[in-house]
Amino acid sequence: MSQIETGIVSYTLSSDYYAQVGADFDTEAVDDAILAELNRKLPAGIVVERSGKVLADEDLAEVARSLDWQALLQQIDVDQILADHAR
Numbered sequence: 001m002s003q004i005e006t007g008i009v010s011y012t013l014s015s016d017y018y019a020q021v022g023a024d025f026d027t028e029a030v031d032d033a034i035l036a037e038l039n040r041k042l043p044a045g046i047v048v049e050r051s052g053k054v055l056a057d058e059d060l061a062e063v064a065r066s067l068d069w070q071a072l073l074q075q076i077d078v079d080q081i082l083a084d085h086a087r
Contacts, residue, residue: 003056013027037076045057
């Protein structure tokens with residue numbers, strides 16, 4: 001089944017957030033880990049690409065558009081991901 005773009009989600013941490021925690025991290029690895037966790041939380045047939053584009057099977061397009069992305073992102077243990085990727 002073909003997939004269509006249904007939106008964009010910003011899943012990366014801001015430089016302000018990194019400044020608040022005050023340590024050095026492998027930011028690319030952090031972004032990859034957050035993206036992997038986010039994709040694990042999504043229904044089959046919906047995926048977020050590294051670019052932030054949300055792709056969904058055509059029959060799941062409305063489901064993808066209606067997801068509460070902020071709530072999904074808040075479920076991710078960012079502190080643990082940062083601890084795993086400190087330099």
